[in-house]
Amino acid sequence: MTITVLGISGSPHRHGNTETLLDSFLDGARAAGASVEKVVLVDLDYTPCRGCNACHKTGECIVKDEAPALYDRILAADCVAIASPIYSMGITAQLKGFIDRAQYLWARKFILKTLDFSPEHIKKHRGVFISTAGQDLAHVFDNAFPAISALFHGTGFDYSDNIVANNMDRYNGIKNHPTALKEAYMKGRQIVQELETIKNT
């Protein structure tokens, strides 16, 4: 069975450093035989979570837009690569706005108990975070991880890898980074191969 990989770009800046790094990961996945799709959040019609907690009772979001359909696609994928640049020491407001909308899945899992992911399911589903930052601080990505963790835990993925590259301001862009694009490509290929092995055994 073909492995499906969904890339989600959370950058408002089209074809910038982060999306380019995501593309490299997806190219690697494609080279390993995966079926690959990419969604760019700025092209998606959705609004942030309103915090109304209506989903705590129904397990459904009352906001009718394109966010729940993208969550359906996430739930159906074998691998999800979610990408965001670091703005002000965190993920972009656009990606945070989308992640916050997963509250209805959280409600299904923890309040209504209608959603559960078995350890076997999680083993077969891999989540990857892809990011770039202008800053050269080594810890510049640290505060992005908890929200990404929340997303992957809520959707049944094994959050297995971070592909991150800092210091973009000095390199003058990802294309001049000595290793990042190659690393992303190799990771894309490797994860698809690993998922194939898991699925076929």
Add this chain to the structure above:
Amino acid sequence: MPVKILAFAGSPRRFGNSETLLDWMLASMAEDPDVTIEKVPITEANINPCRGCNACEKLNKCIQRDGMDIWHDKIVEADCIVLSSPIFCMGLCSQVKALVDRAQVFRSRKYVLKLPIVPPERKGKRLGVFLATAGQTWPHVFDAAVPSVKCFYHVIDIKDADISYLMVNGVDEKGAIEHHPTARSDAEKLGKMVIGEEKKRLGAGIQA
């Protein structure tokens, strides 16, 4: 000269826990007659996310025309800027993150264009307050939000030592904070402390 407070109520849920915490603090500040308070519910503030275009590095202003046109000037004019946010998915709610990211224009002004944020006579006199609530009881639930909050204050020329925090975990459903043993008195104490400090700074003339 009155002390000018600008307070962003950052939650998309009106009159919930983080806004109640904010209201308690603002009410204690308002007891002082020399204080003017402007409270801005972020759901009515018309703040779009940053587009990451970096045009502000050259233009010294944002190319987007929205509510930030007003908030930008008010952020510069205020003596104390208060930010309240619930924690969603281990971070600031995205509405608050949008405000923080839109402060990029101040970052460009300060670090790229090397221009002042406030006139020299007001430098070092401004204070920041961050209020947050979280449903989770984990003590580390606020950790990933704080660095973004610091970024916001740094770029508007409020340094670490001048930011106060009141973060209350374990309050989830609307109204839960009413039953918290210390949140209300902590918020009121913080409000008094901030006004006292601000008046001292504004009355003291030049300060480092």
